Amino acid sequence: MSPTEHELHGYWGLTRQAAHQAFHAIGGRDVHVTSGFRTVQRNRAIGGVEGSYHTRRRAVDLVGLPSVLGEILVHAHEHGAVEALHEYRGTRREHLHLAF
Numbered sequence: 001m002s003p004t005e006h007e008l009h010g011y012w013g014l015t016r017q018a019a020h021q022a023f024h025a026i027g028g029r030d031v032h033v034t035s036g037f038r039t040v041q042r043n044r045a046i047g048g049v050e051g052s053y054h055t056r057r058r059a060v061d062l063v064g065l066p067s068v069l070g071e072i073l074v075h076a077h078e079h080g081a082v083e084a085l086h087e088y089r090g091t092r093r094e095h096l097h098l099a100f
């Protein structure tokens with residue numbers, strides 16, 4: 001499964017432009033979205049970075065096979081990503097974070 005541009009905007013709450021860029025960065029690869037837009041309160045509650053792009057509707061978190069996430073990471077900047085990084089919980093790789 002791969003999220004559609006419509007889902008990234010309408011369900012996950014990204015701006016139209018961020019949804020468009022994220023859609024192309026994902027490139028139809030098999031990933032699941034675990035987070036998109038967060039309110040400031042929600043972001044704070046889950047320990048998100050202050051001022052996170054998630055609170056500005058410009059970030060998405062993805063899970064999937066490490067090789068698939070690695071491919072997306074390598075090409076993300078070509079699709080306008082301003083942040084592309086693996087986020088960890090403890091030592092466990094939690095997800096790929098992309099911001100546009």
Ligand SMILES: [Zn+2]
Binds near residue numbers: 054059061087
């Ligand atoms: Zn994130």
